[in-house]
Amino acid sequence: MIAANSDFFDGRMKEKKFMYQETLEELVMAKKVQVAGRQLTVVENGAVYVLTPAVKFVRCETCQQDPFGLSGKYATHEKLTEKGAEIFLSSIIYNKQSYQVEQGYFCIPFE
Secondary structure (H helix, E strand, C coil): CCCCCCCCCCCCCCCCEEEEHHHHHHHHHCCCEEEECCEEEECCCCCEEEEEEEEEEEEECCCCCCCCCCCCCEEEHHHHHHCCCEECCCEEEECCEEEEEEEEEEEEECC
């Protein structure tokens, strides 16, 4: 996990990165970023990013082996919904399989 005092936003990110929900909350509390709707602004340098809700798949909870190879991968809420997945707080049901996930966001540079 990225700590609130990290250099996550040093310079300008040129591609999207995943940020855990907890990390975003820490950065907001530390007043390092401001969030308005889906827009994140870095206080120090004014860089602006679009936040897209996403998850990181941790492991399959219903099988010892992940039948779809999702563990360790990332997906947006939008894509998961399109694929028929049911999203809960820290789990997702996809094709009758339960997955443990970590909630967060893709931070995409605003151009």
